[in-house]
């Protein structure tokens with residue numbers, strides 16, 4: 001696999017809060033012990049396009065949006081740990097990043113979106129058309145779709161751009177033809193949008209052929225951990241049905257596994273994977 005683009009993206013990744021839940025809900029045959037699931041994001045630096053975020057993690061809006069009932073159920077199911085020092089702007093500033101120039105959202109679950117609203121100024125935001133269309137729904141349906149009404153309303157107030165308006169490109173040169181065509185996020189094939197259906201609505205990932213940390217595939221929630229992909233252990237059906245389209249998830253998982261077996265040198269980073277986003281000892 002030879003990158004077509006000559007651009008090498010500067011790559012950084014970190015957690016913006018985390019939640020806790022039973023491990024068995026994410027992996028068949030896993031114990032029922034409570035595990036921690038980081039809300040991982042990535043920051044890409046492009047020589048001309050500036051600072052681009054892949055997802056935004058948790059934010060102050062999550063606590064607000066899940067205060068009323070029935071939205072409160074969301075935090076009962078997945079209790080969130082989010083310290084003041086975890087906020088997206090603070091973590092960006094700490095690492096020397098200025099205000100982001102573009103935000104790419106893999107899908108519109110609250111744990112990928114809430115941090116956006118902690119930014120002092122919201123830059124252009126891009127996500128899939130299917131994800132945007134699904135926002136147009138009632139309070140309960142929106143909650144069931146992982147996006148509490150308050151967050152849905154804030155998203156709808158933005159002028160969201162759709163990935164489908166980007167130039168369409170073949171993913172075949174990257175060994176990703178099984179995923180169909182992709183979209184060129186930055187115009188030089190340095191970041192390719194890849195459809196990853198099955199989790200949530202209209203989920204997409206980003207394939208980065210060349211970064212300062214090698215080739216990286218940001219797969220959001222298409223898998224919960226690299227370990228589970230390697231072991232070919234899917235989440236239980238109950239989880240797949242609750243969070244999206246079971247059959248599509250299984251199909252996407254199989255394609256990712258085949259890709260990983262063919263290209264083990266590509267780092268696959270899932271948003272809630274502790275291998276991609278290590279938890280510090282002592283955090284509970």
Ligand SMILES: [Zn+2]
Nearest residue numbers: 109199200221
């Ligand atoms: Zn999700």
